[in-house]
Amino acid sequence: MRTQYEQEDIRSAFDRLVDKIASSFSDQQPLSIIGILTRGEVLAERLKIRLKAKGFSQISRGVLDITLYRDDLSQAGGKAFVRPTEIDIDITGQPLLLVDDVIFTGRSIRAALGALLDFGRPSLVRVAVLADRGGRELPIQPDFVGLTLRDVPPDHRVNVRLTETDGRDEIVVEPRS
Amino acid sequence: MSKPTSRWRRKHLLTLEELSADELRFIIDTADSFREVSKRSVKKVPALRGRVVVNAFFEDSTRTRTSFALAAQRLSADVIEFSEKGSSVSKGETLVDTARNIEAMGVDVIVVRHPAAGAADLLARSVQCSIVNAGDGAHEHPTQGLLDVYTIRERFGHIEGLKVAIVGDIVNSRVARSNLWALKKLGAEVILVGPPTLLPNVFEKLGARVVHDFDSIIGELDVINMLRVQFERVKSSAFPSVREFSRFFGLTVERFERCKKDVFIMHPGPMNRGIEISSTIADGKQSGILQQVTNGLAVRMAALYLVTQSG
Numbered sequence: 177m178r179t180q181y182e183q184e185d186i187r188s189a190f191d192r193l194v195d196k197i198a199s200s201f202s203d204q205q206p207l208s209i210i211g212i213l214t215r216g217e218v219l220a221e222r223l224k225i226r227l228k229a230k231g232f233s234q235i236s237r238g239v240l241d242i243t244l245y246r247d248d249l250s251q252a253g254g255k256a257f258v259r260p261t262e263i264d265i266d267i268t269g270q271p272l273l274l275v276d277d278v279i280f281t282g283r284s285i286r287a288a289l290g291a292l293l294d295f296g297r298p299s300l301v302r303v304a305v306l307a308d309r310g311g312r313e314l315p316i317q318p319d320f321v322g323l324t325l326r327d328v329p330p331d332h333r334v335n336v337r338l339t340e341t342d343g344r345d346e347i348v349v350e351p352r353s
Numbered sequence: 354m355s356k357p358t359s360r361w362r363r364k365h366l367l368t369l370e371e372l373s374a375d376e377l378r379f380i381i382d383t384a385d386s387f388r389e390v391s392k393r394s395v396k397k398v399p400a401l402r403g404r405v406v407v408n409a410f411f412e413d414s415t416r417t418r419t420s421f422a423l424a425a426q427r428l429s430a431d432v433i434e435f436s437e438k439g440s441s442v443s444k445g446e447t448l449v450d451t452a453r454n455i456e457a458m459g460v461d462v463i464v465v466r467h468p469a470a471g472a473a474d475l476l477a478r479s480v481q482c483s484i485v486n487a488g489d490g491a492h493e494h495p496t497q498g499l500l501d502v503y504t505i506r507e508r509f510g511h512i513e514g515l516k517v518a519i520v521g522d523i524v525n526s527r528v529a530r531s532n533l534w535a536l537k538k539l540g541a542e543v544i545l546v547g548p549p550t551l552l553p554n555v556f557e558k559l560g561a562r563v564v565h566d567f568d569s570i571i572g573e574l575d576v577i578n579m580l581r582v583q584f585e586r587v588k589s590s591a592f593p594s595v596r597e598f599s600r601f602f603g604l605t606v607e608r609f610e611r612c613k614k615d616v617f618i619m620h621p622g623p624m625n626r627g628i629e630i631s632s633t634i635a636d637g638k639q640s641g642i643l644q645q646v647t648n649g650l651a652v653r654m655a656a657l658y659l660v661t662q663s664g
Contacts, residue, residue: 244399245399258387294394295394
């Protein structure tokens with residue numbers, strides 16, 4: 177099975193995501209948007225631009241590398257390249273939006289929550305993803321979803337490609353190679 | 354940052370001589386990512402939680418030993434300090450037996466410093482766990498070489514094309530050898546400086562320029578790495594008097610004034626102020642000496658992390 181979502185699908189999914197987020201937070205309050213590397217970083221930057229255009233004036237952005245917090249590190253076999261985390265802002269006492277491209281088992285979000293708590297204590301944490309493919313292994317659910325992919329077989333990958341990192345916007349669901 | 358093309362596959366970190374330029378860059382890039390951990394409010398990540406790192410030092414050390422212990426703790430590993438003094442080594446146990454016994458308690462990494470060249474390599478062939486060489490005789494001190502090239506790259510943005518002098522007792526220095534390998538592979542020109550008794554011309558075969566007159570090249574250098582005068586060797590006939598050494602090979606203010614304006618000064622420590630390096634220079638703006646120590650922690654975190662991830 178191979179399914180493809182093109183630029184137009186992603187644009188409307190992202191628009192939905194922006195609207196949901198904008199209506200859930202106050203534009204008069206500070207909001208930290210933290211993207212999980214690699215593509216969560218790109219999405220966090222896009223969200224920041226869109227929310228600013230909607231009148232959110234106190235948005236700060238950070239980048240989180242969760243490699244060192246993963247529970248499957250020993251199985252990664254040296255593939256796990258550690259990249260710099262950049263959270264220069266004080267996240268304590270402020271609402272925080274965690275952004276990733278796809279949610280699957282929920283383990284990435286679990287790792288990200290562990291990492292975030294080492295930086296401070298946000299007043300609340302919400303999770304936004306571009307696509308939810310189901311298949312959760314932990315009791316973790318996203319708060320904001322752009323696109324819900326139903327019945328993705330467990331042996332398939334959901335590859336999100338974004339213009340900034342991959343030259344074009346698309347989501348391809350295909351068997352693992 | 355772009356994704357590196359190579360990946361780390363080694364279970365041990367024994368020498369820099371055996372590493373490729375890509376592997377050297379991979380460790381330095383990883384170290385660069387780890388540096389941020391030390392700036393957090395909680396200076397710890399769970400990457401090595403449940404792993405055990407043993408610091409086995411058969412020679413005196415302050416900074417390397419502390420740096421490895423702190424690096425392991427920042428990765429959440431448990432750390433055991435092993436010293437030769439007061440251990441069964443003084444009862445005659447061999448190095449390999451000591452290591453095998455430590456390993457039998459279920460350790461993941463042994464960080465070893467030993468006065469004999471090849472000690473780390475011997476252990477790597479004798480035990481199942483990972484070995485990190487923290488200095489073996491006059492052979493190599495890989496994490497020092499790595500932190501030195503990392504600090505140089507941080508200062509200049511690149512290594513390639515730089516003229517780097519290593520000055521002092523080269524023949525007895527593992528720091529010089531590890532630096533030489535790393536710098537050559539990353540494209541720097543390495544100039545070794547010292548008296549003929551402490552710097553035989555055979556070092557030219559390793560790809561370095563050998564110079565016995567410090568003053569003749571001082572104006573062309575981008576980096577000057579001053580080695581420690583090893584007093585334990587001063588009494589040997591190969592060593593000139595401390596005063597003579599200081600006069601010809603010490604980094605004095607007078608010499609420093611003839612250097613390039615942006616020359617970068619390094620020293621692996623511990624320093625003998627007023628002998629190989631003047632205090633004004635060591636504490637001055639162009640000194641990277643404390644930055645070397647800061648970067649050493651990140652490099653050791655990277656080394657411990659990478660050797661435990663291979664498999």
